[in-house]
Amino acid sequence: GAAVAGGVGTVVGAMVGGLIMAVMSNGMQLMGIDQSTQSVVKGLVLLLAVAFDIYNKRRVGATR
Numbered sequence: 001g002a003a004v005a006g007g008v009g010t011v012v013g014a015m016v017g018g019l020i021m022a023v024m025s026n027g028m029q030l031m032g033i034d035q036s037t038q039s040v041v042k043g044l045v046l047l048l049a050v051a052f053d054i055y056n057k058r059r060v061g062a063t064r
Contacts, residue, residue, distance in 0.1 A: 021045075 028038045
């Protein structure tokens with residue numbers, strides 16, 4: 001994927017991110033989870049991914 005605060009993204013990273021979201025959506029659909037709950041879960045996963053990216057950027061910046 002691409003970094004939130006700038007940087008370089010890769011096609012492979014974007015494809016992996018899309019694949020993860022698709023598998024997660026398909027799994028929740030097969031489990032019978034309603035659409036609104038699926039949207040909330042996908043939003044939370046995206047927020048966690050952004051928070052993790054920001055945390056890693058700050059941690060790497062602090063060690064330099």
